[in-house]
Amino acid sequence: MKILKSAVAGTLESSDCMVTVEPGSNGIEFDLESAVIRQYGKQIRKVTLETLGRLGVRNAKVHMVDKGALDCTIKARVECACMRASEHEGRINWGGVIR
Amino acid sequence: MSNPNKYRLRRTMMFLNCQKPGLIKDPYVYKPDSIMLDLEDAVAEREKDAARYSLYHALKEIDYRGVERVVRINGLDTDLWREDIRCAVAGGCDSIRIPKTETADDVRTVEYAIAEAEREFRRPEGSVLIMAALESARGVINAMSICDSSERLFGIALSGGDYSKDLQVSISGTGVEFMGARQHMIIAARAAKVQCFDTVWTNLDDMEGFRKEVETIHAMGFDGKSIVNPRQIPIVHKIYTPKEKEIIFAEKVIKEIDEKKAQGIGVFTVDGKMIDIAFYDGAKRTIALAKASGVYKGDL
């Protein structure tokens, strides 16, 4: 999946996270702000990178402001931001790249 | 094709915006019978895509601890509802709520898409149930044929906001504007042997008005009510808790009928009075309600 433009998904409400995806040329540059970074920083990073991997995103700048989101929310927001940034339309591969 | 969940208890069906992670992460602590994960009205137009990703992962990863997971899809007049169904079915939802249902064909259209999604995502045929929300005068008038439209359909729900607009009235809080619809829908639902649910009560500052409305719809025979705030749940459940006398009677009915049937006897008596086999289902329901309310400690 190619990131064509900058896109955002999510909010700054409690239990949510806001993900901004921008085109990049230097692999995945992931930058995380989180209130729970000391306890869950590694887990958030892992889930984010795995999700990007499944989507086939190879080059992107990804910025996340996390407000204590669970893994399922992190995946959903990363996917949504990438889909928007890649201008994806049509049917979604539920259970395939989205899982 | 018989889904054992079709006639489960649904006293409280709580709407939750799929787009709000804080709401959908653990609503089961409030012990609603069903949650209705909303892709429709609660979700802003530009967040329709985001809501689906949230929904899919919530369904996949959150253990809702036995609470029924209904998904309200977008209306059939949009280009969203087909993907909504694919997402919900793929995620593993229990049921689909169709908004603005007007005809039996609406239900059949959705049923076809669900069946297709069940095949695509390898779910057993018939595993996803349907409920239809009636939100217009036409929909309400067609209640009977809608109730009969599909084996998957477990019930119909009044959606008072849109219905009152269609009727050209405002919501008074007295329920007078819903009298006809409620009476018509409950009769149709009972005739078709499906369930019937009442509309939401949105004025959270008037919990007494809410309580009165729930008492009314309980007395009318509704199976439950749509809920917008968890504070409403204990009120509904309390009203739907059977009285001790009813529980004792129901217990006797079930035991008497089970016993006599096993002995091949077709005449049943409770407390010296003859009773009919028709009492059996009602007694079962009373015991189920009593169990769900935490007031039944017996062995049935």
Next chain:
Amino acid sequence: MINAVGREIPDEILEITGKEPFQGNYYRDDVPMTKIGPTIRPVMNNQKSKLVANIREALIKCEAHDGMTVSFHHHFRDGDLIVNMVMKEIHDMGLKDITICATSLGKAHAPLVPMIEDGTITGIESSGVRGAIGEAISQGKLKKLAIMRSHGGRVRALTTGESHVDIAFIGAPTSDDYGNLRGIGGKADCGVLSYAIVDGNHADYCVAITDCLVPYPNFPAHIAQTKVDYVCVVDEIGIPSKIASGAAKPTTDQRKLLMAQYCTDVVVNTPWFKEGFSYQTGVGGASIASTQYLAEIMRERNIHMGFGVGGLTKAMCQLLDDGMARVLLDVQDFDLDAVKNLKNVNHHRIPAGVYANPLNKGAVVNKLDYVVLASLEVDVHFNCNVVVGSDGMITGAQGGHPDTAQGAKCAIVICPLMQGRIPAICTDVTTVTTPGESIDVVVTDYGVAVNPARPDILEALKAADCVPLKTIEELRDIAYSIVGKPEKVEFEDRVVGIIEARDGTIIDVVRQIKEI
């Protein structure tokens, strides 16, 4: 050395402080001890005026010097203006190496941070610190060890001489020119001066600061003229709207209401809920709701509260007014209703020492049947943490938590299973501030756990079948299954603060947070 709650207390900390590691709740019970008094300057000359023109003059007359300890009370809560006013003057005088011995420090006191950074303030003793000061301490900016002690523990520390106050500054809503102080009346009405009474008794110098000078005698005095050296009149000592900030609307959050219901179910189904029972609760939404649920059942069963204690709120005062409680004992007022309720003849002020000092001849908390508390974290050993956030940053206060939890026959902690992604029920709390042996029941939105050390309570709740009972480990496991097991927060080796148990032993230490 490993203490009785399994925490490593470094030997060098024991050496520097001269304190012992925590040995269990009753270590000092019945052990003889001597009280220490202050060094005072008698006022025999009847020509002497106690009025001073400003804080500066008071500081000079009280021999303010480098390295001294000054004390403050927190009855004005987030509306307090006294601490910043006095510390600014001390700072402007160029004094260094000051220790602040406060009953509590809060958000209002963020202006102290630069004074910590420039060496004006090098020591802090408090029941806790919220906001920017907490962060500064956690970041290692305070030169000396911060000492966190409970309300009862602070009285103990002043009476044993573990802490010595050179000058106490007592904000007083009303005072006369000879230093009779009352907590009630004036512009910054806070109702009581309970936490400051020990300062009057044990500080060498005592300065009253008021914005409402009244004719002599200001009686009945809550702190008497015999304790006060100087009286300083200023424009404003507190911001009224922030003093009574506990006056919240009843909660409509169903999660809190659910926990309140469980809490009430626990109270009414345990053996101490009978005519004349005693009760303390807090200011949180769940606590207040649970007091209201309790009131309904008290009425239904015609059971009256013998006495209620605490930081008081409208909900508790309502019980007194309705004749459902016989007596209220008051150390702090969280809302204006509680302040006004002091007019009720059965609503009594008590000093913090009477309330909670562990080393006197028996504090009020010892007579408590129930206390309802909150906690940032509770671990599977029932240890509570109310001071250090799960991220390792100091952010809260012990208050009366350890005192009442130990004293009450049934100490109940209400705590949602998770705060955002942070599991509140965990394997080990970040910092132990109240030992598990004091905690009997933990109420969460996911169920109720009883300390296995209290089979009597467990049996009573099982018999009543009133709440979803879980083990504390089950609750922890549910939390971890939802949010994932948290990584251990990393700290530097340096200890920045100690947490004292009630009796002055060290129950845990707080280390400097690691920069990331």
